[in-house]
Amino acid sequence: MEVKKMFKYIWKKELQGELYTWKSMLWLVITSLLFSFTSYLLLTDRELSLLDQTELMLLLSQIIIVVAFLIITIDASSIITAEFENETAETIFLAPLSIKDFLLGKFLASLTLWGLLFIVSFPYIIVASSGSHLTTAFIGYTALLGTLGIIGVVAFIFAISLLLRSTKNTLTTSLITLLVLATPALFSTTLKNNALSQLFSQIDPIDNIFSSLDNVLVDYQTSLLQNWRFILSLVMFCVLMLMFLVFATRKFNEQGVIKND
């Protein structure tokens, strides 16, 4: 018998599960409706329709990122904990499957959902950036920054899932954390002058994504060198969250599949 690359079977199972239970499909429909509603507002609202094309692209890219973060947070919060709550974890870990393969399979499933959400947003990106020289940068930076942010967020959610083993608690913790991370992006310019909020902004992944998109789409600074500070901050966020996941995995291994309550 040959035991290798087990993660691909976990990945496949998750994708089948999402499709069979219409979970992913529902998320994609919700995303389409949100983007369509946003596009409708941008075209028909008296003030919004007066936005520059660059401002419009920035707004759309921010909406794509926020919607993706929200949907992936909700979806990833149950992807691991459901195995414990539905009592399938014991049978799955009785097989010669490592926790690494288990997590990697689940991770790829969450990244696939991000990929699908991005594909859904594609027509809206094309329309919003039509006639602009920034289409490629718009697509490239939304994909790059979004992927880095999603990797960090999913690693955090998986770590919390392994520690708490409850969908309700994981979802609550993840949503509160997401809200905290989104807060600096909502700060007014005056508030951003404060040293503490500046520091928070520099390490906050959502604020870094928004700042980088602003840099690219509004200030036309499209090269990676001009955005290295934001990208480095996001990479650091990913590394930190992956380290947290490694810590949670060790804890999980110490506690065993069945937690001693």
Added chain:
Amino acid sequence: MKKLTDIIVAENLSKSYGDRKAVDALTLHIQEGEIFGFLGPNGAGKTTTIRLLTGILKPDQGEVVIDQRLLSQQKSEVAQVIGVIPESRGFYNWMAATEYLSFFAHLYGVKEDILEERVEALLLQVGLLKRKHSTIGTFSLGMRQRLGLARALINNPKILLLDEPTLGLDPQGQEDIQQLLKKLNGEGVTIFLSSHLLNEVSNLCSRIGIINKGKLVAEGTIDELGKMADLQDKTLTQIFLYLTSNGGEKDV
């Protein structure tokens, strides 16, 4: 520590949940090819013992050797030779029976060229072939039990560890599973059977272990247990009740 014929060896195994000792210095030697019955009242430590023997739980102390492999060091190799029906009876309800078994066959590394054949053969063996494309969500409890047994057999295991395998089955279902277990044992599979059904255990098992409050209070054939209990009526029920009562514990 280990005889050549012992396929499952647990030495001085202990596990506590907080202050409560679920398994207390348990030592077991299960011989290759036997059906070993594991009896005990509710909360005696049967499920914890199975979880310790399969590596799902880590013992506070003690060691488990399965098929000459130390569980704490070779968990993956041990997983390849055991089939388990655990206490947790969760299924992926959206999967069809064939998809479910194929998924586990992949996890156990069953080769693609024999995978479909193995899945069909197992579904036939447990009487679910006609429902192979039905989703598990539509299955009755008995059908789920059968599917669980098919999953436990997917890797063609040398050892089966079964936690109440006939729980919730009607008499015909129980009989079918018992016949299947006898057949598998005839083919050389060692079976560790935890059950509440005393007649099932007395029908199937060559040796029996009785656990009470985490301790193994008796081990042997029904005759040997009867002698220990020193009772006139030596049915397994009487022996079990005697040995799991306080008086029995003191005597043995």
